[in-house]
Amino acid sequence: MTATKLYDLDRKRHYWQRNSGLWLLAAVLAVGALSSLFEIGYRQGYERILEQAQRQADYELALQVQILESRLEKYRLLPVLIGRHGDQRNWLPDLVDGNVGSVWLRQVRYLSGAQNVLLLAKDGRIIASAQDAEASLPALELGKLAQAPAQGVLGRQYIYVDQETQLYGFSSDLQINGTARGVLVFLLDLAPVFQSWTLSASDIIAQDANQLITLSSEQQWIGQRADQIDFFTDQTAYARAEMAVNTIGWHVAVYEPVDETALIRQTLLSAVVLCMLIIMIFILLIRRREQQIKTVLRDKIYAAELERQIKHRTVELQAANLHLTQEVHDRRLAEQQLKTTQQELIHSAKLAAIGQMSTTLSHEYNQPLATMRTYAENALRLLKLDKIATAEDNLQRIIAQTDRLGNLSKVLMSFARKPASGFTRVDLNACVEEAIMLVQPRNKNRAIALTHQVGEGYYVLGNGVQISQILLNLLTNAIDAIQGQTPGPERDSITLRAALDGDRLTLTIEDSGPGIDTDLAAVVFEPFMTTKESGQGLGLGLSVVKDIVNDHQGELRLSTAAAGGARFDISLQRWSNDSHSPDHAQGPLTHDR
DSSP states (O other): OOHHHHHHHHHHHHHHHHHHHHHHHHHHHHHHHHHHIIIIIIHHHHHHHHHHHHHHHHHHHHHHHHHHHHHHHHHHSHHHHHHHHSOOTTTOSOTTOHHHHHHHHHHHHHHHTOSEEEEEOTTSOEEEESSSOGGGSOHHHHHHHHHHHHTTSOEEEEEEEETTEEEEEEEEEEEETTEEEEEEEEEEEOHHHHHHHHTSSSEEEEEOTTSBEEEESSGGGTTSBGGGSGGGGOOTTEEEEEEEETTTTEEEEEEEEOOHHHHHHHHHHHHHHHHHHHHHHHHHHHHHHHHHHHHHHHHHHHHHHHHHHHHHHHHHHHHHHHHHHHHHHHHHHHHHHHHHHHHHHHHHHHHHHHHHTHHHHHHHHHHHHHHHHHHHHHHHHHHHTTOHHHHHHHHHHHHHHHHHHHHHHHHHHHHHSOOOSSOEEEEHHHHHHHHHHHHHHHHTTTTOEEEEEOOTTOEEEEOHHHHHHHHHHHHHHHHHHHHTSOOOSSOOEEEEEEEEETTEEEEEEEESSOOOOHHHHTTTTSTTOOOSOTTSOOSOHHHHHHHHHHHTTOEEEEEEOTTSSEEEEEEEEBOOTTOOOSOGGGOSOOOOO
16 A cells, blocks of 8 residues: 555544644634734724724814804904994984884895894894894894893804704994994804804714704704704714804814724724634644655655565575675685686796706706716825825815705706795895796807896895796797897897886896787787797796786786897886785785795
């Protein structure tokens, strides 16, 4: 079963059970957030819009009171100015004549713009009027206007005619030649003020000292008390501003509605956004949690699958390891056999070289033996003749020949024995001298000049017997190559020299023979490759040389010498105090020459 299928199965079974706590927490947080929002946000918002409504109410109150006062202030002093300081004698020669008074009052009304101008007697009776509608005026209010000047004050009175008509009057004495002849009343219509108030978005009322509504933005409220109107019993949704108008003794109040609809809409919108935000956060949290659960399940499945594959792979690796171990063992046996065969081949090549030199070596042994026999016979005769000194000289010569045979036998035995394992310090000069000693008998037929330019102090890291075999094989091939060509006018030569190159030492052997053709240079180091006649060689000499050089981690190069013969450059590692064998498996360093 894949991780996705297992996760789907787990989600269907345990999704709600696993996430019920988170959803419950989300619901609790949502309820708490909504409560806090309504508790704090709505209250602060309501206070803000209430403050805005209060500022609007204050502004509207100041504006409407200014309109009212400017309307009243225009007529407040007109009765005093005209009644006391005007020259009425030309206009009212006889106040009893109402017709003359009405004409004059019409002129005053026209010039002042008042709604009506009245001339009252001291008892409030209308003497003359600028209009004919004086019958509709309340007598009580007119009486109050007539009584005020008698008390020495400016008369002022609100006159309620009906809900459509409200007037306000100002009164003062009408004096002719310093004598009060009546009361002059100016009536102004409050309709322009009412129209201004009705255009306002606020509710405006003006109340007198008896709490009666004298003027209002709502016509049906005029003439009633505020506590008798339902609108004023609930003022929680309004901001209220009020001001006293001392000029007329009224109290003006403005009620600015508080628009809670926008606040409620904004609060609900904020609540919806907050709830959606909380839900989205918890959806993301739950989705992340489910993703983590899915990841854990997938990791467990992958881990189980990986463990199964590891076990299976471990079994395969163990089998492969056993097979590889067996192959390594077989390869090591094969390599060991190859090394043994190679060593046997090298040893056989040495023995073959010794066999090829056997005739020459037998002459080298027979000649000293014959000389020793002659010296011995002479010594016997001299002893018989009592020539002791001469006999001792012959014996010394016999001893010298014995030493010569001993050195030759020592070199042959050293060369013929199997080399010891491991590398050590090898004296290159000693190896060169031994190789020259072994090839000297072979060189007597041609008398080739062997030039030895390897001095003392040249040491390499290697096996002395194998290095001697390298030199012997190369010198033997050089002598055979020179002897196989026709002698020239110049003496044939073989030169050996050594040169240092950092931590390497290069040994050069070059001859004056015919050299090696370019076509044969690529195959001359292969086993059983020879240019000699049949029966004169096995073709193993250069192959053995190359193998020994490779074992020493050296380098063998073939080129043409300056004299036209072959040139071999052998690069070997110099010996130093911290030198180690290239192959640590070969054992300790044992051979030193």
